[in-house]
Every structure is written in C-alpha cells, then in structure tokens.
Amino acid sequence: MFSKACEYGIRAAIYIGQQSAGGRRVGLKDIAAEIDSPEAFTAKILQQLVRAQLLTSVKGPTGGFELTPEQLRTVTLRQLVVAIDGGAMLQGCALGLPQCSAQQPCPMHYQFLPIRDQLNELLRTHTIGELASKVQEGLGFLKQFS
Amino acid sequence: MFSKACEYGIRAAIYIGQQSAGGRRVGLKDIAAEIDSPEAFTAKILQQLVRAQLLTSVKGPTGGFELTPEQLRTVTLRQLVVAIDGGAMLQGCALGLPQCSAQQPCPMHYQFLPIRDQLNELLRTHTIGELASKVQEGLGFLKQFS
DNA sequence: AAATTAAAGGATAAAATTGTCCGGTATTTA
DNA sequence: TAAATACCGGACAATTTTATCCTTTAATTT
Numbered sequence: 244m245f246s247k248a249c250e251y252g253i254r255a256a257i258y259i260g261q262q263s264a265g266g267r268r269v270g271l272k273d274i275a276a277e278i279d280s281p282e283a284f285t286a287k288i289l290q291q292l293v294r295a296q297l298l299t300s301v302k303g304p305t306g307g308f309e310l311t312p313e314q315l316r317t318v319t320l321r322q323l324v325v326a327i328d329g330g331a332m333l334q335g336c337a338l339g340l341p342q343c344s345a346q347q348p349c350p351m352h353y354q355f356l357p358i359r360d361q362l363n364e365l366l367r368t369h370t371i372g373e374l375a376s377k378v379q380e381g382l383g384f385l386k387q388f389s
Numbered sequence: 390m391f392s393k394a395c396e397y398g399i400r401a402a403i404y405i406g407q408q409s410a411g412g413r414r415v416g417l418k419d420i421a422a423e424i425d426s427p428e429a430f431t432a433k434i435l436q437q438l439v440r441a442q443l444l445t446s447v448k449g450p451t452g453g454f455e456l457t458p459e460q461l462r463t464v465t466l467r468q469l470v471v472a473i474d475g476g477a478m479l480q481g482c483a484l485g486l487p488q489c490s491a492q493q494p495c496p497m498h499y500q501f502l503p504i505r506d507q508l509n510e511l512l513r514t515h516t517i518g519e520l521a522s523k524v525q526e527g528l529g530f531l532k533q534f535s
Numbered sequence: 536a537a538a539t540t541a542a543a544g545g546a547t548a549a550a551a552t553t554g555t556c557c558g559g560t561a562t563t564t565a
Numbered sequence: 566t567a568a569a570t571a572c573c574g575g576a577c578a579a580t581t582t583t584a585t586c587c588t589t590t591a592a593t594t595t
Contacts, residue, residue, distance in 0.1 A: 244390075244478060247553065250485030257496060270571065284554050290573065303562025304570040320497070332390060339396030342533050350403060350520040350529030351466070354511055361504050365497075374496040383496030387488050393583065416541065430584050436543065449592030450540040 249327045252288045254278040254385045256323055259298060260310045260375030268307040279386035288327060295326040315372035324366055333363055395473040398434045400424040400531045402469055405444060406456045406521035414453040425532035434473065441472040461518035470512055479509055 245253070258277050262269045271289070275282040289308060293300045297318050300308050310318070324333065336343030337355045344352075377383040391399070404423050408415045417435070421428040435454060439446045443464050446454050456464070470479065482489030483501045490498075523529040 244481070244483050245485075247485065250483075254484055272571095281554060283556075286572075287554085287574095293572090300572060301562080302560075302570085302572050304564065306562070306571050308572085335390070337390050337396075338400055338531075339391075339393065340530070340533060347530045347534065348528075349531070350523045351511075351515070352529070354515070358504060358507050358511065361507075365500055365504065369497070369500070377496045382494075383498070384486070384493045385484075385495070387486060388493065418541095427584060429586070432542075433544095433584085439542090446542060447592080448540085448542050448590075450594065452541050452592070454542085 245324065245332070246328050248284070248288050249324055251278065251280040251285050252292060252327045253320065253323050254280065255285055255289060255308075256292065256298060256310070256318070256371050257374045257378060258385050259308045260315055260371040261378050263310040263315060264372065264375055264379065268301065268305070268309045270307040274308065277385065292323065292326060295322075297322055297326060310371060315375065316370060318371045319367055320369045320371070320374070321363070321366035323371075333359070333366070391470065391478070392474050394430070394434050395470055397424065397426040397431050398438060398473045399466065399469050400426065401431055401435060401454075402438065402444060402456070402464070402517050403520045403524060404531050405454045406461055406517040407524050409456040409461060410518065410521055410525065414447065414451070414455045416453040420454065423531065438469065438472060441468075443468055443472055456517060461521065462516060464517045465513055466515045466517070466520070467509070467512035469517075479505070479512070 255274050255278055258274055259269055271282060271286050274280075274289075275285045278285075289298070289300070292298050293308075298308055298310050298314060300306070321333070336349050337351055337359075338349040340347075340349050343349045374383065378385060401420050401424055404420055405415055417428060417432050420426075420435075421431045424431075435444070435446070438444050439454075444454055444456050444460060446452070467479070482495050483497050483505075484495040486493075486495050489495045520529065524531060
C-alpha cells in the first residue's frame with residue numbers, strides 16, 4: 244500500500260505526537276526504538292517531514308522532535324503520505340494508465356473510484372493528534388509487543 | 390497501489406482475453422504494443438502467469454498467448470495480483486506492523502479494514518473475461534489513445 | 536528433415552527504494 | 566567559552582524492482 248518510508252514516517256509522527264501531547268520532546272533513538280524502525284533511515288524521513296513543516300525539530304541537548312499543538316490538531320495522515328510518497332498513489336490509475344478518466348477509463352476505473360475516494364477521505368479526516376490519543380489510550384499500537 | 394509488473398500483467402491478461410474471446414491467439418510483440426508496455430519485461434510477467442496456469446502459451450509459428458474459455462470465465466483479477474505481487478498488499482497492515490489484528494491493532498486498523506475488504510471483494514469478483522468484454526465493447530481501454 | 540517462428544530461461548544492467556555512515560551545524564549546559 | 570548533545574546533510578552501500586539481451590527449446594511450415 245504505502246512505501247516503507249511512509250509507514251515509518253506515519254508511525255514516527257504518531258509516536259512524536261503522543262509524546263508531544265504529554266509535553267515531551269523525543270529524540271531519534273527513542274523514536275526508532277518505540278516504532279521498531281531503522282534509526283538512520285527514520286532520520287531521513289523525519290528530515291523530510293520537518294522540511295514540509297508537518298513536524299518540528301530542535302537541535303542540541305534536550306532537543307529532538309515534537310508536534311506543536313497546531314500541528315497535532317491540523318496535520319493529517321494525508322499530508323504525511325503526500326509529503327513522503329507523493330500524490331501518485333492517491334490519484335493514479337490502478338492499471339497504470341497515464342491518463343485514466345471518464346474520457347478513456349481503464350476497465351476497472353468506475354469500480355476503483357469509490358474505493359480510492361474512501362481511502363482519500365480516510366487519510367484526509369484523520370489527524371496525527373487524533374491517532375496519537377488512540378495510542379495513548381491503549382487502543383492502538385505502533386509496534387509489536389510480545 | 391500495484392507494482393508495475395502487476396499493472397502490465399493485468400492489462401496484458403485482459404488484452405489476451407479480449408483476443409481469445411474472438412478466437413485469436415496473440416504474440417508478445419502485439420501484446421506489448423497494444424498495452425503500451427516494455428516487451429521483454431512483459432514476457433517475464435507472462436511467463437509467471439503461464440506457470441501459475443492463469444493463461445496459456447503455445448510455442449512456434451502461429452503460437453502465442455491465449456486464455457481458454459475456462460480461464461476467461463474463472464480467472465479473477467485477484468489471482469493475477471496474488472501471482473505477481475503476492476498476498477502481502479491484500480492482507481498486510483497499512484502502517485507496516487508485522488502482526489496487526491484486533492489483538493494489537495495499529496491506530497488505523499479498524500478504519501482501513503473495510504476499505505481493504507472492499508478492494509479484496511472487487512478483485513475477487515471480476516474475471517478477466519468480464520473485463521475483456523468491457524474493452525471489446527469500447528467501454529474500457531488498456532492504453533492511452535490520442 | 537530443414538528452416539522459420541515464437542515462447543522459455545538465464546544472465547546482466549539500470550533505476551528506485553531502503554538503509555548506513557560520518558562530518559558539519561546549532562543549541563544547551565557546565 | 567568549551568564540551569557535550571542531537572538534528573542536518575551528503576556520500577555511499579545493499580536490496581528490490583524494472584528492464585534488456587541472447588541463447589535454448591518447442592512447434593509449425595515448407
């Protein structure tokens with residue numbers, strides 16, 4: 244569905260959001276451990292998200308990553324996905340036609356459309372803050388506990 | 390959504406199906422031209438599908454690829470996708486958790502579930518023959534015409 | 536049987552994705 | 566202001582995906 248980079252990025256953002264909601268800034272090492280992702284690779288993805296202003300970073304001691312209250316409230320899953328994977332997967336044709344539309348639809352066009360619309364809606368309507376709360380309440384997990 | 394290989398594979402299968410429905414066997418060159426795909430790469434994918442018995446090939450002059458009437462009627466989009474991309478995308482967690490389930494759901498688990506179910510249902514209920522008919526009737530396209 | 540045709544299969548190459556390493560920069564604390 | 570901390574950025578490496586080429590194999594036609 245999403246790239247590895249995107250999966251890590253989303254999980255990381257939610258974890259950072261969870262901690263930010265509790266007033267805690269978190270470092271890369273902590274993040275990678277808590278979402279079970281490769282540290283250096285995660286760093287690259289977080290850099291992208293900081294540049295896209297979807298999350299905030301602070302250098303130096305006591306530094307780390309955080310989401311501002313506004314970011315917690317307004318940044319959506321969709322923004323993360325677009326920042327990392329680009330919009331192609333949220334718009335492109337399921338069979339790979341460069342221009343698939345009502346003018347020249349692929350044979351699955353009208354069947355896929357509602358599903359993709361639902362996916363878009365799903366991503367658009369869920370904020371990081373909301374998902375972070377779910378994790379905080381123990382209703383969602385960001386890695387496998389055994 | 391799907392890999393390039395899968396996109397080519399599906400488009401190729403539908404084109405072969407369309408021609409098979411008209412009693413015509415088709416060669417690789419023809420297929421690649423009609424679905425606008427790289428010839429040698431398409432050959433590899435078709436080999437996979439032949440091995441998986443989702444379509445049939447005949448060597449030598451007048452040879453080529455075809456779908457038997459039974460294959461036309463019974464082979465589903467889902468079988469193609471599984472043969473080429475594997476089942477991961479149709480089952481795996483959206484956030485990449487190795488074991489995402491009701492026991493330990495990711496924060497999007499219950500939101501994604503219905504969408505993935507719909508996707509599975511969509512793939513399961515559409516046969517190559519059905520899609521080939523749509524193309525035959527001019528209601529669907531396998532490449533961009535300008 | 537020989538020549539021709541077309542898929543099968545193996546080796547290889549290019550590109551994209553995933554992942555690592557390390558020196559540079561900014562910030563805080565002592 | 567020196568030292569320590571932690572993100573930034575660039576280069577590099579491994580893996581996977583995409584793509585090509587060429588020889589072999591099987592089948593048809595002459």
